[in-house]
Amino acid sequence: MGARHKPREGASALLVDRFTQRVRERFPxxxxxxxxxxxxxxxxxxxxxxGVLAGPDGYLDHAVELAVVAHLRHxxxxxxxxxxxxxxxxxxxxxxxxxxxxxxxxxxxxxRPSGAA
Numbered sequence: 001m002g003a004r005h006k007p008r009e010g011a012s013a014l015l016v017d018r019f020t021q022r023v024r025e026r027f028p029x030x031x032x033x034x035x036x037x038x039x040x041x042x043x044x045x046x047x048x049x050x051g052v053l054a055g056p057d058g059y060l061d062h063a064v065e066l067a068v069v070a071h072l073r074h075x076x077x078x079x080x081x082x083x084x085x086x087x088x089x090x091x092x093x094x095x096x097x098x099x100x101x102x103x104x105x106x107x108x109x110x111x112r113p114s115g116a117a
């Protein structure tokens with residue numbers, strides 16, 4: 001993992017821990033290590049990712065959902081190869097949405113976040 005994905009010192013380490021715990025609570029069947037991987041990326045230093053911007057608990061829940069959806073899209077679907085092949089981002093997201101939703105269900109979320117597209 002590159003330096004740009006490392007959490008900031010101090011309070012950010014607490015945010016990564018809290019974010020990791022929330023991912024585990026909302027997606028209990030996620031493979032081992034994925035919750036921490038998602039949290040570290042979402043809370044990366046020097047970014048405007050959802051984890052860094054998460055504040056109140058309600059937004060943290062939404063941030064977790066968005067981060068998990070993005071993680072699934074990038075790591076567990078053909079999304080990036082589609083983009084590399086010149087497919088429009090919105091079209092690529094639409095193509096992988098069924099797989100993302102299936103994985104969300106398998107990971108135990110039972111939700112359909114708006115960012116799943």
